[in-house]
Amino acid sequence: MVGLNSPPAGAGSSDAGSVKTVPDAVIRLAGNSQDGIQTIGGFLARLAGRSDQDVMTYMTIPSTISGGPSIFQVRMGTGEILSAGDQADFLVAFYQHSYEEHINSLRAGGVLVYDSDHVKPNPDDRRFTAVGIPITSRTVEAVGGAGKDKGKNIFVLGLIARAFNLESEKLRDLVTARFGGRSEDIVRNALLAFDAGYALPVENLLGHCYRFDRKPRPAGRPQVTMDGNTALGYGLLAAGVRYGAGYPITPWSSIMEMLRTELPKYGGTFVQAEDELSAVSHALGFAYAGHLAVTGSSGPGLSLKMEALGWGVMAEMPLIVINIQRGGPSTGMPTNVEQSDLMQAIYGSHGDAPRVVLAPRDVEDCFYIALEAGRIAREYSTPVIILSDQALATRIEAFEEPDLKKLLADPKPDLAPRGADYKPYPLGGATRHAPPGARIASGVYPVVSGLEHDEMGHPTGSPVLHQKMTAKRRDKIKRLGAALPVPEVYGDPEGDVLLVGWGSTFGPAREAMARLRSDGVKAGQIHLRHLHPLPPGLDEILRRYREVLVVEMNDEGLYGFGQLATLLRARYANPAIRSITKTDGLTFKVSEIVEGIGRHLAFGKLRDIPVQR
Amino acid sequence: MSTAATVPNSAAPSRPGPPAGDSARPPLTKKVLTADHPTWCPGCGDFAVLAAFYRVLEKLQYPHENIVTFAGIGCSSRFPYFVNTHGGHFIHGRSLPFAAGISLGRDDLHVFAFGGDGDGFSIGGNHLVHTARKNVRLTYVIMDNFVYGLTKKQTSPTSPVGFKSKTDPTGAIDQPINPMRALLNSGASFIARSHATQVNHMIEMMERAARHDGFSVVEILSECVEFYAGAFDAGNPRKGGAFRTIELKKNDGTPEDAARHDPTDEVAALRLALEPWPGPFGVFYEITRPTKNRLEAELVARTREKTKGATDLDLLQASFARLR
DSSP states (O other): OOOTTSOOSSTTOSOSSSEEEESEEEEEEEEEGGGOHHHHHHHHHHHHHHTTOEEEEEEEOOSSSSOOEEEEEEEEESSOOOSSOSSEEEEEEOSHHHHHHHGGGEEEEEEEEEETTTOOOOTTOOSSEEEEEOHHHHHHHHHOSSSOOTTHHHHHHHHHHHHTTOOHHHHHHHHHHHHTTTOHHHHHHHHHHHHHHHHSOHHHHHSSEEEEOOOOOOSOSOEEEEEHHHHHHHHHHHHTOOEEEEOOOTTTHHHHHHHHHHGGGGTOEEEEOSSHHHHHHHHHHHHHTTOOEEEEEOHHHHHHHHHHHHHHHHTTOOEEEEEEEOBOSTTOBTTSOOOTTHHHHHHOSSSSOOOEEEOOSSHHHHHHHHHHHHHHHHHHTOEEEEEEEHHHHHOEEEEEOOOHHHHOOOOOOOOOOBOTTOOSSOTTSOOOOOOTTOOBTTSOOOEEESSOBOTTSOBOOOHHHHHHHHHHHHHHHHHHHHHSOOOOOEEOSSEEEEEEEEGGGHHHHHHHHHHHHHTTOOEEEEEESEEESOOTTHHHHHTTEEEEEEEESSOOTTTTOOHHHHHHHHHHOOTTEEEEEOOSSSOOOHHHHHHHHHHHHHHSTTTTSOOOO | OOOOOOOOOSSSOBOOOOOSOOTTSOOOOHHHHBOSOOOSOTTOTHHHHHHHHHHHHHHHOOOGGGEEEEEOSSSGGGGGGGBOSEEEEOOTTOHHHHHHHHHHHOTTOEEEEEEEHIIIIIITHHHHHHHHHHTOSEEEEEEEOSEETTTTSEEOTTOOTTOOOSSOTTOOOSOOOOHHHHHHHHTOSEEEEEETTOHHHHHHHHHHHHHBSSEEEEEEEOOOTTTSTTTTGGGOGGGTOOOOBOOBOOOOOOGGGGGSBOTTOHHHHHHHHTSOTTOOBEEEEEOOOOOHHHHHHHHHHHHHHHHTTOOHHHHHHHHHHHTO
8 A cells, every 4th residue: 555655656746855745645533432533534535525636534433322432534645545545654543542442553654643641652662653742732722711622633633734735724614614503612713723733843743744646637527525325315316306214223314314304405305204114114105106215224124124125016116225234133233334234135025026236336326326226216116225334324435526417307206197008017018106196097096005916906816917927026127137237347357366346345346456466366356236136247257257256244154155145156156256255344454355365266276376465 | 285165174174175176077976986896704894884985085076086095904904995096005004104105295195094903003003103193194994893804813902801712712811902092192183983883973984084184093893793793782773782972062152062072172082982881982082283294394395495496406506515
């Protein structure tokens, strides 16, 4: 990884003496959750987005009600940033426990800034440049007041702004905008803290300061900066979702909070239901009434929705269901990441209940996948599950502002009168739901049922019809599968190793693939956004590599394969498919994937090829 | 939403009525409203409820395509198949949140939910409480037969102590739910009770429920002749019982009016609910309080006042501009 003390990216890009130019830097802030480190992490991410830089954040949140150790990591710089970074270049430790817990995540040669009011670093540890600053007392001094240390996060923001030559005016604007709604005192104190941090001649302590390599981004739309749940929420609004229902559960809740605030502006509503079963039932009621509706949850909540989801499949109702995955089973690790709901998303519920499952690959994709889910739900009259995860939900990235004018979908229900030949479930054609309010010329009104039914929706016990209707529901999903794009192959189009990922493993897997290639391994990568149905052309892609390694954050199970790997083996019967899995509740580090590949290859055909630096 | 004529109601403003005009439409008749032949057992009380419901729709004359009938699971929940309107059959116990979604999503519709005692008081009990609490505008008809019939005679949440069923062969031991008391506790704004042998009374109760602006519930004792024959004879004069109806206050200042029931008096309603079996029939409780439909509409109106007629595109673009 390129870091602070790495050689400059190109000749002449480094100032001699006091300023070092770096392509990117990983800054880790370690403290307690009530210190507002998420807030300043967010400011840094927003600033990077505004300055046309690439940025990605990573955070851990304790599942306690208030307080507890917490970190926020920002990787910002120029060029494409795909992961939040395995190791930090710059660590700010607010407390002794922060120091002890995180000092080993700082790379050798990195910079440790610690609050000398609280932290006593090990004097024998000479791996890093250690700088002690009395952050707490300096903040108190700057803000005045009665010795409260509120504002030390903003002090540190000023410090970082100076160390990295960030645009301090833009940061001051962000601080003012953030606190401006409260009171003038709060803004004034925040700016005092910021200025005090910014005034500290940190370059003297470090021996230099830094500047990000300036590479002008190709002209385009401005960048926007947000977390994955926010992007998903706006994607739903753009997709034409105006109605939804949910029940609070971490990390899904922030989407329902946002929709409850936003939807009334658009003439819609979001219902906080009494439980998950009621939430999905409300959403299906909205769908029946002609709206594109959403419900969502996290792992255990999705399980509770499963019966109603079976109805949605049987009744062929368009619906978007969001699942922000977390560590499971049961309450599990509610503030940690896992990708262990794939099987439940595809096969949960009872009976043969084919439905669509999509997974966004990064924050930007959270927006676009909601649009795609909306299109599929409408066109194929089916429930669509979006599988995001805790890491994607909470991390912040900058991306090009979408062309909203072009993308915005019409939310109006289709209440046009239906002709005399209208059938809700035609065996020879696509299901098109007629919501109430639509007149039916024949005068015969359709029933929508969870019982097996005939073409008019009336219940039937006919063995022939059950078989035909089961096939109808399956074939429409297969038709969607055939119409999907063939996955793009990154890296080598054929060769030794293909990495296959889904969801938030996209970035680290891509970096791991690049690292393999730089070590001379012929490596490729594909990333599946469409998990059910699988896209066409996959079989042929998988056969072009000697090893196919599926990277996913779930357990290898009883038979040694992760959930997607199991599905791919079942689908393609390709013995080259194997798994790299883990369940520590944290996102994949690039090095973990590289080591995982090494473990497989050590026993395989490629044992002579070095894969680790 | 139309502004057409509404029929006055003693305690609550009415829901929007049918649109005026459109004389080209044929009237809604039982013939038009009849769909599949009911699959109920001969002699089932639900036949009479269905006949009464046709009559209610004939009286209300809502636009045909704006009527929605939905149900959960159970014998009585087959109801929507026998009524030719938009409608359907959802899952066990969840007809209310589903119907609430329809009602909150589309204020122009007239939403009716049907179900039995298992659907309403057992598996769906929590939804009954919350739909009532939120006062979602819809009408819920519970055909209470004190037994699980579709699954062939198991104890239901309203089965009396001592009732012998396949799950309680020596007699039920758990205290049953008192539906009127449960509904009063949950905060429903219209609560009535009727008996499937009393067709005119059922029509009156269901019509009043339909016109009520809020969450309205009618419990109808509807006999299961297969598995609990004679359960409701005590309320059927033809079987030697007494069908005692609740006389509502007329506020006419007469001395006899003092003895009549004030349907806005929750405590008086609770006293009626606690009367010994078979108890009285009629409107127990009826009050006016804001519906969730109205409160949500007001929230939308207030919010849109602030955004000053911004289009969806304006709003979304403004949100993204703030995230630059």
